[in-house]
Each structure stands twice: as C-alpha cells, then as structure tokens.
Amino acid sequence: MPTTIDKYAYYQNSVQSPDVDSQFLQRVYTSLRGKEPVTLREDFCAAFALCCEWAKLGSDKKAIGVDLDEEPLEYGKKNYLSQLTPAQQKRVTVLPQNVLSPDMPHADIIAALNFSFMGFKTRPLLKKYFENAYKTLNADGLLIIDCFGGPASMEPNESESEYDDFSYFWDQDTFDPITNEGMFYIHYQPKGKKKIEKVFTYDWRLWGIPELKDLMDEVGFKNVHFYWEGTDEDGEGDGNYTKTNKGENCDSWVAYVVGEK
Ligand SMILES: C[S@@+](CC[C@H](N)C(=O)[O-])C[C@H]1O[C@@H](n2cnc3c(N)ncnc32)[C@H](O)[C@@H]1O
Numbered sequence: 001m002p003t004t005i006d007k008y009a010y011y012q013n014s015v016q017s018p019d020v021d022s023q024f025l026q027r028v029y030t031s032l033r034g035k036e037p038v039t040l041r042e043d044f045c046a047a048f049a050l051c052c053e054w055a056k057l058g059s060d061k062k063a064i065g066v067d068l069d070e071e072p073l074e075y076g077k078k079n080y081l082s083q084l085t086p087a088q089q090k091r092v093t094v095l096p097q098n099v100l101s102p103d104m105p106h107a108d109i110i111a112a113l114n115f116s117f118m119g120f121k122t123r124p125l126l127k128k129y130f131e132n133a134y135k136t137l138n139a140d141g142l143l144i145i146d147c148f149g150g151p152a153s154m155e156p157n158e159s160e161s162e163y164d165d166f167s168y169f170w171d172q173d174t175f176d177p178i179t180n181e182g183m184f185y186i187h188y189q190p191k192g193k194k195k196i197e198k199v200f201t202y203d204w205r206l207w208g209i210p211e212l213k214d215l216m217d218e219v220g221f222k223n224v225h226f227y228w229e230g231t232d233e234d235g236e237g238d239g240n241y242t243k244t245n246k247g248e249n250c251d252s253w254v255a256y257v258v259g260e261k
Pocket residue numbers: 015016043044045046066067068069072097098099100112113114115116119
C-alpha cells in the first residue's frame with residue numbers, strides 16, 4: 001500500500017512559521033507607518049495559517065485569505081480555523097478566488113509569502129498582480145512579498161532537512177538561465193518509510209529584486225523597502241530580518257520586498 005501523509009501538516013512543520021510571520025508583518029507596518037495595521041489579506045493563502053495567526057494578534061485584527069484551490073482552504077477550515085476562539089474565527093474569511101480578480105477585498109497589508117507570485121512568469125502578468133494589489137490596498141497600505149535567490153538557487157540541487165518524524169527535501173530540479181525559470185519540488189520521507197516524491201510542485205520564474213522594485217515603482221508604489229536576514233555566529237541565517245539597502249551575496253538567500261502605497 002502506498003504511504004499516505006498529511007501533506008499540509010508536513011508543509012506547515014517544514015516550510016511555514018505563521019506565528020513569526022504574522023508578528024513580522026505587524027512590526028514592518030508599525031515601524032513604517034507609525035500605527036497599527038488592522039486588516040491582512042493573505043494572497044495565495046493555501047490553508048491560511050497566517051490569517052489564523054493574524055487573528056490571534058488582537059481583538060481588532062481581521063484577515064482575508066485568497067486562494068484558487070478549494071482543497072487547502074477546506075483543510076485550513078478544519079484544522080486551523082477550528083482551533084481559534086469563536087471571536088477570532090469571526091474575524092477570518094476566505095475567498096476561493098484568483099488574486100488577479102478585479103473585485104478583491106481591501107486591506108492594510110497584502111502579503112504574498114513563500115514566493116507564490118513567482119508563478120506569474122511574464123512581466124505583464126506580474127505587473128497586473130502588483131497593480132491589483134496597489135489598487136486594493138487601503139491608504140498607507142503595504143504589499144509584502146518574499147523572494148529567494150543566490151547562485152545555489154540557480155543550479156539543480158536537492159537539500160534534505162530532518163524533522164521529528166520525517167525528512168523534508170527541497171529539490172531544484174531544473175534552472176534555465178535564459179528565462180530564469182525552474183521546476184522546484186518538495187518531497188517528504190516519513191521515518192522508516194519510502195520517500196514520497198513531488199508532494200508539491202512549483203513551476204516558477206525566479207524574479208530578481210531589482211526587477212520587483214522596478215515593477216512596484218512602475219505601478220505607483222511610493223517607496224520600496226528591502227529586509228535582509230541577519231547571520232548567527234556560524235554564518236548561517238538567524239531568521240531576523242532588518243531593513244537595508246545593501247544585500248549580502250550569499251550562496252542562497254531569502255529577502256522581503258515591501259511596497260508602500
Ligand atoms: C506556494 S503555495 C502557498 C504558500 C503559502 N502562501 C505559504 O506561505 O506557505 C501557492 C498557492 O497559491 C495558489 N495560487 C496559485 N495561483 C493563484 C492565483 N492566481 N490566485 C490565487 N491563488 C493562487 C495555489 O493554489 C497554492 O495554494
């Protein structure tokens with residue numbers, strides 16, 4: 001019998017830190033705007049774990065998750081939304097919708113995390129997304145996205161990380177330097193069982209930070225800021241991101257790009 005896993009639970013354990021992310025989003029908004037954000041729209045939200053953490057940050061906090069795919073949305077309702085208090089649950093809504101739809105709800109922060117916008121592989125398409133985000137941000141709103149890069153992300157390689165009861169594999173299967181497109185996969189291997197290949201598949205274009213800034217400028221964002229990760233004593237990323245205009249040319253990096261309406 002083939003091994004079955006709870007792929008969204010594995011994904012949350014290995015890829016996401018929605019509690020840390022929600023606090024980061026709040027900190028960025030507060031420091032740039034000098035006031036507290038109220039509404040978060042989580043685009044490409046999948047099981048909307050971030051929306052659920054956002055609702056825990058305060059009794060005024062509201063979150064809207066948007067994703068095309070009903071499967072992760074249903075998973076999130078059963079497994080994450082149900083863990084919130086009734087009052088918190090009322091402040092989280094989800095929309096099974098395309099983030100390019102013209103009638104998207106307004107928000108103080110629009111967050112598109114874990115690189116999901118990289119599915120928009122042409123400039124016109126990504127521009128359309130940024131335009132739509134700009135239009136639907138409240139006054140003083142912020143678009144917050146993350147991106148990754150560095151020489152190691154531009155060549156085929158596979159890395160393994162061990163968790164309590166499984167291993168996580170990030171597989172950069174292909175990379176084309178002409179288009180900057182790559183095929184990326186997540187595989188999982190439950191302890192003592194066979195590896196399950198291609199649990200998640202990402203067909204992405206790796207967008208560079210200057211390209212993202214140019215596009216944000218072009219659609220009207222007033223300022224664009226960059227948040228870079230600090231390093232620990234072993235020279236590894238320490239998970240603390242601070243605003244800077246100078247990146248460090250590491251083998252692989254993750255950074256946040258923030259557009260101010
Ligand atoms: C990488 S996953 C989600 C990552 C999640 N935001 C996180 O932080 O882990 C990408 C999600 O984007 C959704 N998606 C892709 N294109 C979309 C679109 N045009 N509109 C809405 N959702 C989309 C997919 O259904 C998938 O759930």
